[in-house]
Each structure stands twice: as structure tokens, then as C-alpha cells.
Amino acid sequence: MRNIQPYTAKPVTARSIRNFVLVLAAPLAFAASSTCAAELLISAAASLTNAFRDIGKRFETEHGGSRVTFNFAATDVLLAQISKGAPADVFAAADEDTMDRAEREGFLLPGTRRDFAGNRLVLIVPAGRQPISSLGELTTSRFGRIAMGSPRTVPAGRYAKAALDRVQLWERIEARCVFALNVRQVLDYVAREEADAGFVYATDAAVMSDKVKIALDVPTATPVRYPVAVVRGSRYAGEARAFVDILGSEAARKILASYGFAAP
Numbered sequence: 001m002r003n004i005q006p007y008t009a010k011p012v013t014a015r016s017i018r019n020f021v022l023v024l025a026a027p028l029a030f031a032a033s034s035t036c037a038a039e040l041l042i043s044a045a046a047s048l049t050n051a052f053r054d055i056g057k058r059f060e061t062e063h064g065g066s067r068v069t070f071n072f073a074a075t076d077v078l079l080a081q082i083s084k085g086a087p088a089d090v091f092a093a094a095d096e097d098t099m100d101r102a103e104r105e106g107f108l109l110p111g112t113r114r115d116f117a118g119n120r121l122v123l124i125v126p127a128g129r130q131p132i133s134s135l136g137e138l139t140t141s142r143f144g145r146i147a148m149g150s151p152r153t154v155p156a157g158r159y160a161k162a163a164l165d166r167v168q169l170w171e172r173i174e175a176r177c178v179f180a181l182n183v184r185q186v187l188d189y190v191a192r193e194e195a196d197a198g199f200v201y202a203t204d205a206a207v208m209s210d211k212v213k214i215a216l217d218v219p220t221a222t223p224v225r226y227p228v229a230v231v232r233g234s235r236y237a238g239e240a241r242a243f244v245d246i247l248g249s250e251a252a253r254k255i256l257a258s259y260g261f262a263a264p
Contacts, residue, residue: 147198
């Protein structure tokens with residue numbers, strides 16, 4: 001028969017306790033590092049696409065472990081998504097009115113809203129076309145198709161319609177208008193010469209300066225400003241605040257300026 005040796009307990013020392021704690025702490029530390037990395041979802045106006053992608057890369061560099069994903073679309077579409085419960089941590093709009101609505105309806109984290117950029121509305125034409133001197137020329141036979149964002153969902157479309165209303169042109173050209181989902185779609189229509197002219201922001205025109213040119217600056221009744229805020233219920237409110245904050249930094253201002261955005 002095999003002899004069974006009696007168990008003799010080893011003395012408990014400070015070193016053995018420390019080793020035991022380290023063994024227990026290791027998986028907990030790994031779990032914490034895995035769950036603490038923020039995965040921010042930024043819902044932003046389509047006109048911010050290029051600048052925000054660059055700012056997002058800088059944010060990820062400065063906040064190691066954090067990841068930024070973007071949802072670019074027309075401002076009103078983004079708000080509709082948020083109102084229906086779609087996930088979003090930060091909302092960046094292309095006009096104050098939509099952000100005002102988001103605030104009234106309780107979708108924003110109080111105290112996080114700020115303006116971070118400005119823009120201007122322009123009329124573009126394909127690069128090879130003749131220049132024009134006034135909006136009134138849109139009524140001539142040269143302009144059979146005029147692209148603009150839908151005034152119902154796209155701030156640039158609302159700005160354009162209001163500008164045309166002020167000079168009593170809207171009713172005369174409405175039938176020629178091709179309504180797009182966002183300003184980048186307008187830009188594509190004009191760049192491909194599927195439209196004879198289009199209303200976009202100056203920053204959009206700069207993206208395809210080889211294919212379109214600015215024909216006119218279009219005055220707007222109110223300045224074109226971009227507000228941003230943390231969405232109420234964000235899973236990563238702290239990181240979302242940090243993203244809003246970085247938009248006011250010197251580095252972000254330089255990136256925005258490089259794409260043609262002005263100070264708010």
C-alpha cells in the first residue's frame with residue numbers, strides 16, 4: 001500500500017501573499033484594460049468628412065486605446081437616427097437650428113455644447129463652364145439641372161432655399177432643382193456634370209477643386225456655424241467630452257482651417 005504523507009502547511013510569508021495577490025490581479029487588470037478602451041461613435045454632418053477623419057486620427061494618437069468611428073450624413077438625418085435610439089456619443093451639426101432642436105428634445109448632455117467652426121455657402125459649376133455674375137442667371141436655359149440638398153433634411157439646402165427666396169428666384173427655378181441627400185452628393189452631381197450648378201459649402205468645393213469651381217458666394221441670413229455636443233446616454237461620456245474639447249484645440253483648428261473652415 002502506498003504511504004500517504006501527512007500534509008504540512010507551509011508558513012505564510014509576506015512574499016507568498018504578494019505573489020498570490022499578483023496572480024489574482026493579473027486577469028482583472030487585463031479585463032479592465034480591455035473594457036476601458038473607448039469606442040466612440042461620432043455622428044457628424046457630411047461636410048465635415050475630411051477634416052473629422054484627420055482629427056479622429058489625432059484623437060486616437062493622443063488617447064491611446066481609444067477608437068473613433070464616424071457616421072457622416074445630413075444633419076437632420078443624424079438627429080432622426082439619434083431620436084430613434086441609434087447609438088452615438090458625439091453629435092456635430094451643420095447648423096444651429098438642428099442642434100437647438102436636439103437640445104430642446106433632451107438628446108444632449110447638458111453643458112457640453114459648443115460652436116467649433118464656420119463655413120460659407122457657395123454656388124459651384126463644373127470646372128470647364130463659363131462663370132456667372134448673379135443668381136438670376138440660374139433662370140436661363142444654361143442651367144437645366146440645379147443640385148441642392150433637400151431643404152427638409154439638409155441645412156445647406158435650407159440656406160440655399162432661403163437665399164433664393166430673398167431674391168424671389170425660388171419659384172422660378174424650383175422645377176429645375178435636383179434634391180440630394182447631403183452636400184457631398186451635390187458635389188458629385190456637379191463634378192460629374194450631371195448638374196449644371198449646385199449649392200454646397202466652400203469647404204466641399206475645395207475637395208474637388210480640379211472638377212468644380214466656385215461661381216458665386218451666396219449670402220445667408222445667418223452665419224453658417226457648426227455646433228457639437230456629447231449625446232446624452234453616451235457609454236463613454238468622459239472620452240466624448242475629450243473629443244468635443246479637442247475640437248477647440250490649436251491642432252484641430254489648424255486641421256479645420258486646412259480644409260477651408262473658418263473660426264466659429
